[in-house]
Amino acid sequence: MAAPTRDFTAPTLQLLTPEGELRPTAEAEEYLHLVEALADRELEQFYRDMTVSRRLDITGANLQRQGQLALWVPSHGQEAAQVGSARAARPQDHVFPSYREHVVGMIRGLDPVKILGLFRGMTQGGWVPEEHGNFHLYTLVLASQTLHATGYAMGIAFDGASGTGDPERDEAVLVYFGDGSTSQGDASEALVFASSYQTPQVFFVQNNQWAISVPVFRQSRSPISLRGRGFGMPGIRIDGNDVLVSYAVTRRALEEARAGVGPSFIEAVTYRIGAHTTADDPTKYRTQDEVDHWTARDPITRYRTWLEGRGASAAFFDEVEQEAQDVAADVRRRALDLPAPTRETIFEHVYSEPHPLMAEQLAWLDAFERSLDGGAA
Known part of the structure; x- marks a missing residue:
């Protein structure tokens, strides 16, 4: 007798194809209007964010190799998932990162020197969230930030700071974590409380295919997005290398959270091109063919192709490249000038x-x- 088959599938929403064409999948059609409402300036900002982030990522890795940082956590390849979702949040929202959401912090107003200072050992915390766009502290303990975020979201609900119908006042929480973190008990507990209390919250999983050296198929035999439904909230799977769908899906989920509809769960399927951290050697556990496959789906290249097709000028791209180099050089200089903390x-x-x-x-x-x-x- 043949073994019974099981259907563990979920559609992956996409607006922008790997070739840079705006061709929504059937499930993504309903989100297209959110992108069409954006001005050219806002669409170009996505590219600017991703390009500056990539350059800073290279700078951070170089500083670590030169002995100037104890550690660096690369974000190369995950720029679209991070930029799109971060740009979907409102100023009053609270963002809880893991430890590689560098560009998310920058979008929320955080000086990236504070991130380098953290990995340089110059601070024990990093920054005051209220002073930097409600961007909370990095959390190296996997999935613990999901509990912090859920507790904060419960507080927002208890305080009546969501569901009032006032878009300028209502708050929501956006929490980032990785595919490996979904196997932690903390993540499950956070999802239970979020669903039970219908928190104004969005869980954003960056599925970058590897939990250090453990592949995602060891973490989950089914799409991670299905876990949201198991906890009683919408679970949506998106192409994490498509900045447009990342923005649109996260924006709607946050709007529903602020309106009191309840939490949502988004799985952004992307790839970590670099190492897990600079203490890791990914050549020990993955093939070059796999890396090449995902490199060909680079989120920045994809988006640039689409912008060029819309008429973005060569001067714009040259300007962004120069800005990225200038920002990286400035951050490097200021990071190296950071004073050593006193023993007190x-x-x-x-x-x-x-x-x-x-x-x-x-x-x-x-x-x-x-x-x-x-x-x-």
Whole structure:
């Protein structure tokens, strides 16, 4: 007897083909009007964001190889998923990243030097979210940010800051995590609470095919987007290398979240062209043929082809390239000029108010350092 077959499929929504043609899939047709409503300036900003992000990514990797950063987390190949979704958020929304959403932070107003300072060991936190477009702190512990985001979204709902019908006031939460993080218990717990409390929230999974060295088919035997439905929320699968569909689908999901409709789950199918981090060697676990396959689907090349077909000038692309080089050079210079933190920094902000234990430990460190000085004398 033949084994029974199981249908574990989900459509992948796409507006822009890998060849750079605006040809929506059937399921994506209903989102096209959101793109058509964008001005040329806004469409060109997507390309500007992605290009600057790519150049900064190269700079970060070079600085690490030169011994100037302890670590760098590349985002090469995932620019469309990040830029499209980030541009879909409103200023009052809160964004919870994992650790490679560099361009998302920039779009929210974060100086990228603060990201390099984090990986340079110059800060223990990085930035104050309220001062940088409600862009919350990087989280290296996989999926823990999904709980932070869900708790914050519950607070928004409890405070009545969503579902009022006022688009300038209603808030939503956008949380980023990867395919590997979906296997963490924290992610499942966050999805349970989000669904139970109908939080104003969008879960955005960047499925870049690899959880370090573990392929996505080991993580999930079915499309990850189906998990949203299992938790009682819409699960949508998009082409993560298509910046237009990333923008349109995330925009609608966030609008529904702010309106009180409830949470959504988006899986952006993309690829990590570079290493997981600069501490990783991807040649040990994946083939060059696979990398070449995805490189041919580069999100920036795809989008540039479409813009050129719409009449974008060579001068525009030259201007963006020069801007990317200038931004990268400026960020590199300022990152290398960052002052070393004082030793007192490690005792600050452990507690919200001065604490006797911290004072005691600082006094011990003072005495210890004096003893070393005396011994050397």
